Amino acid sequence: MKKIKNNFQEVGVHEHHAPNFLLSYTKWISEQTTNMRTMKPISRIVIFLCAMAMIPSLYMSVWQIQLEAPQYPEGLKLELWSTKIAGDIDKINGLNHYIGMDQIHQENFKEFQVMSYMIWAMIGFAVLGAATGKKIFLWILSAYLIVCGLWGTYDFWHWEYIYGHNLNPHAAIKIPGMAYQPPLFGWKQLLNFTAGSFPDIGGWLVIGPSIMIILILIYEKFIRK
Numbered sequence: 001m002k003k004i005k006n007n008f009q010e011v012g013v014h015e016h017h018a019p020n021f022l023l024s025y026t027k028w029i030s031e032q033t034t035n036m037r038t039m040k041p042i043s044r045i046v047i048f049l050c051a052m053a054m055i056p057s058l059y060m061s062v063w064q065i066q067l068e069a070p071q072y073p074e075g076l077k078l079e080l081w082s083t084k085i086a087g088d089i090d091k092i093n094g095l096n097h098y099i100g101m102d103q104i105h106q107e108n109f110k111e112f113q114v115m116s117y118m119i120w121a122m123i124g125f126a127v128l129g130a131a132t133g134k135k136i137f138l139w140i141l142s143a144y145l146i147v148c149g150l151w152g153t154y155d156f157w158h159w160e161y162i163y164g165h166n167l168n169p170h171a172a173i174k175i176p177g178m179a180y181q182p183p184l185f186g187w188k189q190l191l192n193f194t195a196g197s198f199p200d201i202g203g204w205l206v207i208g209p210s211i212m213i214i215l216i217l218i219y220e221k222f223i224r225k
Contacts, residue, residue, distance in 0.1 A: 038133045040224065043216050047138070050209035051126035057202035058082055058116055063156070065182055066196040067092065078104070079200065082115040099191075100171025101180055102163060111155060118148055119206065126213065135220060142217045145210045157184050160197075 039047075061079035064087075068075045072091075079086040085106050093103045106112065125144060129137030164181025167174075180190050183197045199207060 037135055039129070039135055039138060039216075039220055041133075043138075043220055044130045044133050046216060047126050047141075047213060048130035050212050051123045051130065053205055053209045054119060054123050054126070057205040058119055060202040060205075061086065061200035062115075062202040062206065064196075064198055064200040066198075068194045068196070069192050071192075081112075081202070082119055083112050085109065085112075098172045099180060100168035100174065102166060109159075122148070122206070122210070126209075138213070138217050138220065142214050145213060149210065153184070160184065 061081055063080040065078040065080075066075055067077075076088040076091055078089065078092060085104065089104055096103060122141070122145060125137060125141040129141055160182050165179050167180075175191075178191075182188065182190070182195045185197055187194055187196045189195075
């Protein structure tokens with residue numbers, strides 16, 4: 001007891017002030033612990049707005065592949081939604097037939113059975129994190145967004161690779177060593193076609209909020225005072 005008393009005196013706290021000092025210190029520790037576990041109100045508001053921004057993506061095209069060529073001045077477009085494929089599918093399949101590429105049919109894409117549920121899970125985690133303010137949900141959501149982004153990128157690249165390299169050897173038009181894999185992102189020349197691959201409006205409504213949520217995690221973890 002005497003040693004504790006001396007320690008208080010060394011830091012400028014007299015014996016009759018010790019209970020107040022301990023009370024203040026305990027309160028400070030409690031506040032710091034709460035700050036470590038909860039988000040600031042502004043972070044919760046932004047996360048909720050991000051969740052709301054993702055909802056329209058379920059009802060519009062997420063990704064688009066464009067084909068431009070002199071014989072198609074209006075261009076051809078393939079739209080990837082969370083539940084279906086749309087666009088100039090018949091025309092693109094007609095072109096694919098001549099160069100030996102597989103036909104595009106919606107039933108061949110198992111991803112459409114789960115994509116909408118994946119987006120709803122993003123929205124659900126975001127709303128839960130905004131409602132509770134607990135950082136654990138922000139960590140879970142950020143990790144989930146990163147995993148979905150990596151999986152989606154690889155899955156799309158893998159489909160494009162198979163689609164562009166698995167050619168029918170008996171096709172009407174054959175060019176030795178030629179592959180027709182569309183670009184993962186950006187533009188690419190394929191014979192007399194210029195192929196472009198970009199996020200559509202629905203895709204940006206997922207990508208933008210996802211980046212914002214990860215930035216909020218960085219702010220809450222490393223920048224917040």
